[in-house]
Amino acid sequence: xxxxxxxxxxxxxxxxxxxxxxxxxxxxxxxxxxxxxxxxxxxxxxxxxxxxxxxxxxxxxxxxxxxxxxxxxxxxxxxxxxxxxxxxxxxxxxxxxxxxxxxxxxxxxxxxxxxxxxxxxxxxxxxxxxxxxxxxxxxxxxxxxxxxxxxxxxxxxxxxxxxxxxxxxxxxxxxxxxxxxxxxxxxxxxxxxxxxxxxxxxxxxxxxxxxxxxxxxxxxxxxxxxxxxxxxxxxxxxx
Amino acid sequence: xxxxxxxxxxxxxxxxxxxxxxxxxxxxxxxxxxxxxxxxxxxxxxxxxxxxxxxxxxxxxxxxxxxxxxxxxxxxxxxxxxxxxxxxxxxxxxxxxxxxxxxxxxxxxxxxxxxxxxxxxxxxxxxxxxxxxxxxxxxxxxxxxxxxxxxxxxxxxxxxxxxxxxxxxxxxxxxxxxxxxxxxxxxxxxxxxxxxxxxxxxxxxxxxxxxxxxxxxxxxxxxxxxxxxxxxxxxxxxxxxxxxxxxxxxxxxxxxxxxxx
Amino acid sequence: xxxxxxxxxxxxxxxxxxxxxxxxxxxxxxxxxxxxxxxxxxxxxxxxxxxxxxxxxxxxxxxxxxxxxxxxxxxxxxxxxxxxxxxxxxxxxxxxxxxxxxxxxxxxxxxxxxxxxxxxxxxxxxxxxxxxxxxxxxxxxxxxxxxxxxxxxxxxxxxxxxxxxxxxxxxxxxxxxxxxxxxxxxxxxxxxxxxxxxxxxxxxxxxxxxxxxxxxxxxxxxxxxxxxxxxxxxx
Numbered sequence: 001x002x003x004x005x006x007x008x009x010x011x012x013x014x015x016x017x018x019x020x021x022x023x024x025x026x027x028x029x030x031x032x033x034x035x036x037x038x039x040x041x042x043x044x045x046x047x048x049x050x051x052x053x054x055x056x057x058x059x060x061x062x063x064x065x066x067x068x069x070x071x072x073x074x075x076x077x078x079x080x081x082x083x084x085x086x087x088x089x090x091x092x093x094x095x096x097x098x099x100x101x102x103x104x105x106x107x108x109x110x111x112x113x114x115x116x117x118x119x120x121x122x123x124x125x126x127x128x129x130x131x132x133x134x135x136x137x138x139x140x141x142x143x144x145x146x147x148x149x150x151x152x153x154x155x156x157x158x159x160x161x162x163x164x165x166x167x168x169x170x171x172x173x174x175x176x177x178x179x180x181x182x183x184x185x186x187x188x189x190x191x192x193x194x195x196x197x198x199x200x201x202x203x204x205x206x207x208x209x210x211x212x213x214x215x216x217x218x219x220x221x222x223x224x225x226x227x228x229x230x231x232x233x234x235x236x237x238x239x
Numbered sequence: 240x241x242x243x244x245x246x247x248x249x250x251x252x253x254x255x256x257x258x259x260x261x262x263x264x265x266x267x268x269x270x271x272x273x274x275x276x277x278x279x280x281x282x283x284x285x286x287x288x289x290x291x292x293x294x295x296x297x298x299x300x301x302x303x304x305x306x307x308x309x310x311x312x313x314x315x316x317x318x319x320x321x322x323x324x325x326x327x328x329x330x331x332x333x334x335x336x337x338x339x340x341x342x343x344x345x346x347x348x349x350x351x352x353x354x355x356x357x358x359x360x361x362x363x364x365x366x367x368x369x370x371x372x373x374x375x376x377x378x379x380x381x382x383x384x385x386x387x388x389x390x391x392x393x394x395x396x397x398x399x400x401x402x403x404x405x406x407x408x409x410x411x412x413x414x415x416x417x418x419x420x421x422x423x424x425x426x427x428x429x430x431x432x433x434x435x436x437x438x439x440x441x442x443x444x445x446x447x448x449x450x451x452x453x454x455x456x457x458x459x460x461x462x463x464x465x466x467x468x469x470x471x472x473x474x475x476x477x478x479x480x481x482x483x484x485x486x487x488x489x490x491x492x493x494x495x496x497x498x499x500x
Numbered sequence: 501x502x503x504x505x506x507x508x509x510x511x512x513x514x515x516x517x518x519x520x521x522x523x524x525x526x527x528x529x530x531x532x533x534x535x536x537x538x539x540x541x542x543x544x545x546x547x548x549x550x551x552x553x554x555x556x557x558x559x560x561x562x563x564x565x566x567x568x569x570x571x572x573x574x575x576x577x578x579x580x581x582x583x584x585x586x587x588x589x590x591x592x593x594x595x596x597x598x599x600x601x602x603x604x605x606x607x608x609x610x611x612x613x614x615x616x617x618x619x620x621x622x623x624x625x626x627x628x629x630x631x632x633x634x635x636x637x638x639x640x641x642x643x644x645x646x647x648x649x650x651x652x653x654x655x656x657x658x659x660x661x662x663x664x665x666x667x668x669x670x671x672x673x674x675x676x677x678x679x680x681x682x683x684x685x686x687x688x689x690x691x692x693x694x695x696x697x698x699x700x701x702x703x704x705x706x707x708x709x710x711x712x713x714x715x716x717x718x719x720x721x722x723x724x725x726x727x728x729x730x731x732x733x734x735x
Contacts (some may be wrong), residue, residue: 325727326724328727329720329723329724329727330720332723332727333716333719333720333723335667335670335671335723336667336670336671336673336674336719336722336723337674337715337716337719338673338674338675338676338692338693338696338715339674339676339677339693340676340693340694340696340697340700341674341693341696341712341715341716341719343700344696344700344708344712345712347700386735389733389735390735393731393733393735396731428735431734431735432735435567435568435735438564438567438568439567439568441568441570442567442568442569442570442571442573443570444570444571444572444676444677445571445676445677445693445697449697449700461570462570462572462573463570463572465570465572465573465576466572466576466681469576478573481569481570481573482565482569482573485565485568485569486561486565486568488568489561489564489565489568490561
């Protein structure tokens with residue numbers, strides 16, 4: 001059985017002590033817990049922005065971090081996509097350029113832009129293609145950030161509190177969009193949130209976090225959600 | 240397989256080795272030069288001490304005056320709410336890139352008893368301000384001032400206003416908030432401005448030449464004396480002292496801002 | 501050098517040659533110096549802002565020395581290194597056919613050394629101020645580490661970097677001591693600050709006023725531009 005992601009890692013930062021282990025299949029997994037529980041730190045370890053003190057991480061059955069063997073694949077070579085809380089779109093590039101920069105699977109400006117445009121269509125942001133990030137609303141910005149996170153055909157996409165900077169109405173609208181777009185792409189995803197409604201509405205699996213430890217793992221049923229195209233539907237066999 | 244690394248170390252090993260080698264090489268070179276120069280310095284101290292003490296008599300008051308006026312004007316620029324602040328700052332910054340000869344020319348216009356404005360200034364002050372140490376101090380102050388002002392403004396604007404509000408809420412009067420909260424919190428930036436200002440005062444050449452008059456034993460600072468000494472044996476001694484003073488100015492004042500916390 | 505603008509224009513603009521000749525030398529030399537300073541200064545500013553190698557402080561101090569040393573000392577070093585017998589002079593002769601002291605190129609080199617620290621300090625401050633999470637985001641989408649500075653960091657820091665280059669240009673235009681020593685008083689190498697000095701000593705008060713005013717206007721324009729470019733700066 002292949003796993004989309006397996007994490008077993010410890011890391012000390014000052015007083016804080018992270019010690020977690022979990023495995024997720026395809027679909028959307030949510031790391032849920034109060035702020036300061038170590039969720040975003042876990043994402044940074046998965047992305048290779050930080051190194052764990054001990055442990056190993058595999059993405060799509062490929063070892064990307066193994067402290068015992070001193071193996072650390074660089075962030076660039078991990079084939080991940082990331083969506084940040086405030087988008088972090090490059091302010092000096094157009095929306096289309098921002099997404100096209102993330103496209104890895106095609107060389108050539110024209111091909112990359114075509115792929116980027118199709119992702120913008122999927123998130124309903126094709127009309128924004130020539131705009132600058134500075135002129136976007138918060139919701140538009142996060143749509144584009146989602147497109148950018150997925151456009152590189154990553155083996156795993158990481159979403160770090162993608163909705164927490166938005167107001168409630170926009171947040172509701174985007175929850176459904178995030179789930180639909182990611183599920184229909186078939187790309188496994190890990191999303192971090194401290195909002196239980198968001199966790200249950202978007203996630204297939206909710207992994208509870210508290211004070212640097214995993215407190216439990218729970219499957220969420222999505223009766224009316226769109227069928228995933230990936231090989232493992234909704235992670236149903238992980239019970 | 241790629242070597243990953245924490246973001247804290249963006250430069251890889253090769254660069255670090257190169258940088259280490261470069262630093263070591265520079266250190267050896269400096270050490271050799273210093274030893275060579277030092278023996279000369281003792282031998283020619285008698286000749287060199289005269290411009291050295293003139294330099295101190297110019298640079299220390301100049302740095303103090305530029306520091307006080309610079310911090311005050313930086314504070315006004317940072318906290319004031321009046322139009323044209325940026326224009327004022329720009330004009331105050333002119334000496335950074337204005338050729339020293341232009342500064343010297345205008346200072347002579349304003350200070351020289353022979354000119355109209357200068358005659359008036361001389362009568363009001365009751366003292367001639369050109370071709371003496373006062374002229375040198377004024378020239379050095381003008382060179383140092385913009386750095387003190389700009390650094391003070393940036394540093395004061397960087398102070399978290401909620402800390403100042405908290406102090407006001409405790410009933411501390413505004414002038415004490417400025418002296419006891421704002422300025423201490425901004426001290427690192429201010430110190431770095433004073434550092435550069437002091438260094439610029441030390442190296443000031445063109446305006447000092449024109450306003451001070453380059454009079455041997457009276458207004459000839461090290462920066463001016465070095466020019467004549469290029470053909471004489473005390474050259475190395477002067478160079479050593481200047482480089483040492485420059486390094487001290489660049490690092491010493493900066494340390495002031497860091498140690499007290 | 502005076503060929504930057506046709507003579508008929510000069511007549512029409514009524515710019516007298518005693519203003520235009522030194523101004524064109526200054527502009528020309530400062531432009532050449534600024535190109536070199538921009539490339540080297542931004543690169544060093546980037547290394548100082550991002551690097552975590554030992555001796556960074558020492559490197560910064562050494563390259564800041566031209567700010568603190570009298571320009572005459574800088575000029576003297578350049579004069580003896582470029583003009584005195586030795587490998588550097590041989591190299592110059594090999595490259596240019598003659599030593600560079602008392603030439604236009606000598607002025608450019610003096611200006612490069614004098615203006616370099618300004619570009620380095622501004623670039624460093626601007627690059628340090630870029631939110632590192634933009635660079636993390638770029639890495640997460642697989643951008644190679646050689647592309648990130650050009651596509652992410654420098655564009656985000658561009659205002660401060662441009663301000664640094666403008667300051668360097670202003671400093672290069674304004675250098676007096678180093679230029680004077682390296683160039684002697686070759687007429688081909690009389691820059692604006694030297695022309696003003698000569699005018700104060702030997703010329704008319706009228707000429708000195710005009711030369712000073714032109715330089716004030718140029719400096720003011722540069723500084724206004726720099727202040728419009730934003731708040732990120734070394735002091």
